[in-house]
Amino acid sequence: MPNAQYLLFTSIYKLESHIIDTLKSNLGIPIYSIGPTIHYYRLKESFSVTTTGHNNDINYVQWLDSQPKALVLYMSQVKFLGGDKGLVVPWCDQLKVLCHSSVGGFWSHCGWNSTKDGVFAGLPFLTYLIFSDQIPNSKTIVEDWKIGWKVRRGMGADEHLVTREEIAKLIQRFMDLESVEGKEMRRAKELQQICKNATS
Template identity: 65%
Template sequence: MQEIVAGVLDSDVRFLWIAREDASRLQEGEGSKGLVVPWCDQLKVLCHPSIGGLWSYCEWNSTKEGAFAGVLMLTFPLKWDQFPNSKHIVENWKMGWTVRRNEEILVTREEISDVLKRFMDLGCDEGKEMRRRTQEIREICRLATVEGGSSQLQIKAFINDITKLHNVRT
């Protein structure tokens, strides 16, 4: 954690860090480039146009919210389903990078600083393509959630199936 904090600070990239525990340790060094808070409405924050990306452990809710918001993601999976979620973000959706680390799941402050600088560089060709792709994914998500969209239709079909099953048993 110390290397991650140091790398973010060394990168000179603006950040919002949600630290549910021990936020005081992070606040000591964030300076004028960052804000540390104990909680936020992540989806609301991610949908704000000033957000350039999301560092994510790739838990499913964060993965869905990042896709819905259309933000680039730096993936840093640690366990279980986070690894396939990261692979999906990076390889299938093509809207992020994986933060590389050694076998001991360690990453250095220099590596973090470098990847953050490249990740937030609006002139980077790879970043431009990923940003274009995130907007495509975002639009797919928006269309699925509007009135009559596929998500709504699937939920209605599920409720109808459950209702039919309940009526058959009573």
Template identity: 45%
Template sequence: MKAKFLFPVYIIGPSIPYFQLDQTSSASHNNNLPDYFKWLDSQPKESVLYVSFGSFLSVSSAQLDEIVAGLKNSGTRYLWVARGDTSKIVQEYGNWGDFGFVVPWCDQLRVLCHASVGGFWTHCGWNSTLEAVFGGVPILTFPIIWDQVSNSKLIVEDWKIGYRVKKGIGVDNLVTRDEIAELVKRFMDPKK
């Protein structure tokens, strides 16, 4: 870029599209909203755990089973973006009425800024991390690979705005449904 332009170029991204978000953030006044926003509108303030593990990388089948069972056992409401695994989750466990909503995609930034969302369980990709910080949502970190590990460290140890779900990296570090249920309960209701 420096070779092409005579003026200085500064890299600042990725950045949050704040002005676009502000123009259309009035969810309750729009009848054309996706079902997941209508569901979020019907939930109590800060009661929903938003779950998304990114676009490309995934957890093992055994870990997915533990996560699903742990969430269900926690009794916590959740909105889960499960891209490739959506059909398996819905077939095996279903959308659990008022407690759970599974979608293949959502407008993550607007979800993280929604009043009913009280936490975010993430793989710690940089965009997701920035959007959670912008939305002021506490984070459960579940790094899978690469920079996600250092992003998790920033969230938990440096910024102190989240908790780590698993201590190590790799498929051999299975977090059990009981551990998940207990952690999610404590995370979503710190008074317990």
């Protein structure tokens, strides 16, 4: 890095100004936040695409089209048993699903790419971090941006087991669009606009 002329970050200054300013002052070279590297223009294409070519016989977009607005919770990196209330697919275009009008929340492991996708889609998060950068990403989502709740509490020896009953109650509260908490979480739409402006 000492030989670099400048650094490019796939981030948004308005969302991470304190971090970018600190890096600028410590490194002494120009730093540019170039916004999220999201295939936004491809996303504007019709949602009614088939998913063939990804070893997936299920048209998950068609399933999403049949669901009520903002009542689907998208879950990544977890095992799930849904019966007739859910759909499990081996692969999907995550950003396309997150931007679908029937999706109202994102259960995420908080990897940075998933975090960017969720913010771009304007969704609140249920964070279930596992390791590495997911820990500060979850903190940013929950404490700084205030658009998410933690599901996992503690790490390692300090971890508190979250029971299925607790998860069921949490999801029910989280997906309640009419609750005070639910309305506050919809602040995610403000971040979505910041993200779209940066992409433009």
